[in-house]
Amino acid sequence: MHVVTTQSGLGRIEDGAVALLDTAYPHVGAVLAEEGSLRSLASRTVRRRIPLDTATLMAPLGRPRAVWGVGLNYTSKAARTGRALPGEPILYLAASSGVAAPGARVVIPGTATEPDYEGEIAVVVGRRLYQAAEADIWPAIAAVTAANDMTARDVMRTTGIPALAKSYPGFTPIGPSLRTPDDLPDRDAIRVRTRVNGTLLQDDTSAGMIFPIPDLLSRLSWFAxxxxxxxxxxxxxxxxxxxxxxxxxxxxxxxxxxxxxxxLVTRVVRPPDALAHDHRLTEPVS
Incomplete structure (x- = not known):
């Protein structure tokens, strides 16, 4: 199942259109908080259909309770940077206030001189996971989506704190749509690509991860x-x-x-210094 949150409500993407559903949930995050999965959306009555290209897509999850990330989790990245493979995941928790809606303009603050993109596969938890075995992970994942885990490299270098380098308003665009794992052709080799101004710069699959998704979430769940x-x-x-x-x-x-x-498309804005800290320029998450 392929779902979106639109300005007109929740919908399933079907045959190039959005089937708007008869539900009071404001976004997909609210469905998961209440039900723990997206299964009920498959049988919801369709109110009406609108062309996908006319729909205004919103942040699919609203503002998540927690956004976890991991550093250096692809062998290709380790090889490019000449770093040794880590023995344990390098985990961090970023501020959820950094989540941006798809298509939003992201303002680079004047204090960040080396803003960077990071195309990533994001997984969305459906059922509570605590001290979970790897075999428990995929059944508990509600959906997969795209993310741009933006990082101020200069801030990372000077502070050594990932949360500070990644938590500026708008630095974590997520979406715009969610796909349930059972609908993926190969959940062990999910492809992720990133293009900047049309040029392909990242191209890999989750098969190249150092800590595959079940291993990564299992390890994380033993601490949080x-x-x-x-x-x-x-x-x-x-x-x-x-x-x-x-x-x-x-x-x-x-x-x-x-x-x-x-x-997932993100547009970068570097305003004059006088506006560098005006967070109103970053489109809010509903």
Missing amino acids: ALEPGDVVLTGTPAGTGQDRACFLADGDEVRVEVDGVLP
Whole structure:
């Protein structure tokens, strides 16, 4: 099942259109908090259908309770940077206030001189996971989507704190659509691609992960309980701006493509210094 949150309500994507559903839930995150899965959306009555290209797509999960991430989780990234493979995942928790709606303009603050993109596969938790075995992970995942885990590389370098480098308003675009895992052709080799201004710069699959999705979430769940609607960003492959010493600039467009879901497009704005800290320029998450 392929679902979206639109300005007109929740919908399933069917035959190039959005089938708007008869439900009072404001977004998919609310469905997961209440029901723990998206299964009920498959049988909801369709109120009406609208063309996909005319729908205004919103942040599919609203504002998640928690957004977890992992550093250096692709062998291609380790090879490009010359770093040894980690023995344990490098985990962090980013501020959920950094989540941006699909298509939003993301304002780069004046204090971030090396803003970077990170195309990633995001997994959305459906059922509570705590001290879970790997075999328990996929049955508890409600959906997969795309994410752009933006990072201020200079802030990361000077502070050593991922949460600070990744939590600026708008630095975590997620969406725009969600796909249930049983609808993926190969959940062990999900492809992720990133294009900047149309140029393909990242291209890999989850088969190249150092800690595959079941292993990653199982390890995380031994330290923190993952609740319905929580998002886990699963790492980025080689090809980031850091790898090329080329960072995002005013007017750049980043497009993250993940198997099975709609492309996630982010537009970067670098305002004059006087507006650098005006967070109103970043479109809010509903």
